[in-house]
Amino acid sequence: MKKNKICILLVLCAGCIFSSCKEQKQNREPVSYKTMTVSMSETELYRSYSASIEGNQYVEIRPQISGLITRICIDEGARISKGTPLFIIDQVPYEAALKTASAAVKSAQVKVSTARLTATGKQELYKENVISDFELQTALNSLGEAEALLAQAEADEMNARNNLSYTIIKSPVDGVAGMIPYKVGALVNPSISEPLVTVSSVNEMFAYFSVSENQLQELVGEPDEDTGFIENLPMVELKLGNGKLYAEKGKVTAVSGITDAQTGAVGIRASFPNPQGLLRSGSTATVVVPYKINGCIVIPKAATYEIQNKVFVYKVVDGIATSAEIKPFKLNNGSEYAVMSGLTEGDVIVAEGAGLLREGTPISGGTASAHHK
Structure with missing residues (x-):
């Protein structure tokens, strides 16, 4: 009886060993995953900024x-x-003021005419030695005073006329x-x-937004000596409050020459055509600024996984999944990463399901390519 129990135990142990060996053999078989060979390319990523919308002319109408x-x-x-x-x-008081001023002008004109006649007569008498220098000079002074009063009356009339015109705003x-x-x-x-x-004015609208100094330098890139940097900035887009993109693209037309000392922000103005009048002064929107990156490796986000805020991929080295840390560009389009370091052209990586893999997993399968602009 005891021998029978020993035999049964031996059989069970042998079965377990066989099963374990079979499982290890199965685990060594390559797992089918899509892979891709990375290459250098270019992509365009986007950054969004809150903006306020104003017309290119915004005038407050006030009475004068x-x-x-x-x-x-x-x-x-x-x-x-x-x-x-x-x-x-109400024009009535201003019409009355104009009539009064016009009457004063006519009265002053008459006084000037009278003073001029008097001065002319005095000059003739002075030539004949009938009157003295004093009398002649007095007459000339009276003429000058009358002319000054006429000028003042004419100025008052002009002011009254202007005030009347201001009644129609x-x-x-x-x-x-x-x-x-x-x-x-x-x-x-x-x-x-x-x-x-x-x-x-709504034919052209301005979107005002702010960026940090570092973001501005990323946007500007290498300055062109032949043209100003604003001319080389890319076209921007506008996302409306309902989440839809505005049909017309805009252009950055002004960058502040002063950086806010407290926030470190630089003000920027982008101009958008508004032929349909959809944009209104005082509204808010989001300016979408593109960043074009040349000479980078673009991979799908599905090919990555994160551990403690670090991003990794699985390279396929000799048919084995080997983890490698990468440094993606800080912007992404939601489905792809632009890789700044960690990969070289020609590397083969697992293109999908990286989060389900483990280090050392044998890899086999077809190829996939990243889709990017």
Whole structure:
């Protein structure tokens, strides 16, 4: 009986050993994974910046005189042309002031004419030695005073005429009107805190955003001695609030020459055409700036895995998966990495499922290629 138990144990041990050997043999068989041979190429990555949108002209309309609004000539949000009447301020007191000033001019003209006749007569009498130098000089002084009063009256008339013209407030630019916080009958003056209305030109819109000094240098790259660096900057795109890309591409047209001492940011302005009027002053959007990278290796993110904020791939060396750390560019398009170091042209890597592999796994399979711009 005891011998039978020993035999059974021997058989079981032999079976376990055979099973273990069979499993090890199976583990040594290559696992099928897609692989790719890396090569040098170029890619374009993107960085996004929050931006505020303004028209290339944004004008606050304020009165130049005091008075009651008697008429509002436009609707809120209306498209208006340069010279379009916007508001009319009570004209009655200014018409009266102009009439008074015009009458003063006529009175001064009459006094000048009288003083000139007197001075002419005195000169004739002086030539005949009828009057003294004093009387002649007095007459000439009276003429000069009358002419000065006429000039002052004419200036007052011009000022009154200008004030009357200011009662019709016109748009200085083509654009779109904002909201109107005042109603007919409101008393306004040049020192009002809130403008009568704002008019913004919408044919061309500016997107204002900020970047760090390092980001600006990455964007600019190597300066061109023949042209300014702004001319060499790439076209940018605009992502609207609904997440969609704006149809028109923009161009960086200005870069601030001053860096904010507190934030280290540099202000940038990009210009976008706005033929359909979809962009509005005061709105927010996201400027998408492309970064073109030449002479780099581009691999799919599926070919990588991360450990403690480090990125690794599996190279296929002599048919065996061998881990290797890589340094990807800090930007990516969500599906690919631009590799700055860790791989050389001609290396074969596992293209998919790297996170499921283990060091030393035998690899076999077809090839795959990274898809990039």
